[in-house]
Amino acid sequence: MTADTHSHDGHDHDYDHDHSRTFQPDIEESPFGQYQVMAQALGELLIEKSVITADELRAQIEWLDSRSPADGAILIARAWNDPDFRKLLLENVNAAAESIGLSAGDIPIRAIENTPSVHNVIVCTLCSCYPRALLGLPPDWYKSREYRSRTVREPRAILAEFGTVVPDDVEVRVHDSTADLRYLVLPMRPAGSEGMDAAALEALVTRDCMIGVSLPRTPRS
Amino acid sequence: MKIRFAVGDAVRVRRAFPPGHVRTPYFIRGRSGVVDEIAGAYHNPEELAYGRYDCATLPLYRVRFSQADLWSDYDGPVGDTAIVDIYEHWLEPAEGGHQ
Numbered sequence: 001m002t003a004d005t006h007s008h009d010g011h012d013h014d015y016d017h018d019h020s021r022t023f024q025p026d027i028e029e030s031p032f033g034q035y036q037v038m039a040q041a042l043g044e045l046l047i048e049k050s051v052i053t054a055d056e057l058r059a060q061i062e063w064l065d066s067r068s069p070a071d072g073a074i075l076i077a078r079a080w081n082d083p084d085f086r087k088l089l090l091e092n093v094n095a096a097a098e099s100i101g102l103s104a105g106d107i108p109i110r111a112i113e114n115t116p117s118v119h120n121v122i123v124c125t126l127c128s129c130y131p132r133a134l135l136g137l138p139p140d141w142y143k144s145r146e147y148r149s150r151t152v153r154e155p156r157a158i159l160a161e162f163g164t165v166v167p168d169d170v171e172v173r174v175h176d177s178t179a180d181l182r183y184l185v186l187p188m189r190p191a192g193s194e195g196m197d198a199a200a201l202e203a204l205v206t207r208d209c210m211i212g213v214s215l216p217r218t219p220r221s
Numbered sequence: 222m223k224i225r226f227a228v229g230d231a232v233r234v235r236r237a238f239p240p241g242h243v244r245t246p247y248f249i250r251g252r253s254g255v256v257d258e259i260a261g262a263y264h265n266p267e268e269l270a271y272g273r274y275d276c277a278t279l280p281l282y283r284v285r286f287s288q289a290d291l292w293s294d295y296d297g298p299v300g301d302t303a304i305v306d307i308y309e310h311w312l313e314p315a316e317g318g319h320q
Contacts, residue, residue: 108261125246152248155288156297171300174288178244179281179306180263 069207077201105133121212123151233315242270254286
């Protein structure tokens with residue numbers, strides 16, 4: 001306990017009863033904006049009109065929260081080790097996922113292949129379209145106005161801020177997922193990963209390299 | 222479904238500013254690119270946004286733009302590109318296309 005928390009009113013406190021100074025704000029105390037009001041009202045109306053049940057809404061949120069980049073990494077690692085699976089992944093990500101017991105959801109997802117001459121990066125300039133079934137919820141920066149605007153305006157500067165410097169003889173190709181499709185970058189297999197098994201390869205595949213702002217980890221020698 | 226454009230066609234995004242739920246970003250309106258891929262047939266989001274789920278589907282294209290054509294001061298290599306998904310009713314033939 002520091003001196004100023006028990007000597008402020010002249011008598012000896014072992015602990016501070018002034019709760020207003022020690023509590024962090026609750027979620028409800030943060031600003032409640034127009035869009036949050038609309039989203040909450042829409043949810044309540046859908047339940048009231050029996051379009052969905054409260055449990056279905058809860059289950060959908062639970063499912064979304066349970067998604068993570070681990071599923072995406074399984075697909076990428078498998079594509080690195082299995083040429084037939086790689087071909088299927090590039091043709092149809094949803095079917096490729098289903099073939100190994102994963103769910104990529106109902107929204108069509110495309111895998112975009114990095115090559116020695118093309119580096120791909122994904123953005124949704126209009127909102128936050130993202131392959132959530134395979135990568136989980138998008139990071140806050142992905143939804144920020146700065147990322148959404150600068151990725152199409154000055155992609156190399158954005159990539160450099162993520163630590164990814166793309167050589168001038170490599171094309172930077174920005175994919176703006178504005179419509180019905182979602183995109184997942186299939187990065188190039190890192191040098192030094194030859195002979196690695198699926199689990200070791202999956203550990204090299206980060207969320208950010210599947211968005212395209214980064215490259216896979218390099219294997220430790 | 223009739224598909225108006227083929228892969229490789231030069232197209233221009235309509236320079237229009239209608240109200241409503243429009244999925245065509247501002248930065249490519251009025252700009253020319255090349256059809257990179259025909260992504261399939263989808264419902265028009267401008268209709269879906271108003272609950273008109275029975276509207277006809279229309280082709281969705283992946284259109285490739287040269288960054289240098291989008292930004293006059295783009296300072297990256299001339300080969301840099303952006304690919305944007307655009308519904309057919311937003312596209313018209315561009316000069317140099319082989320329509």
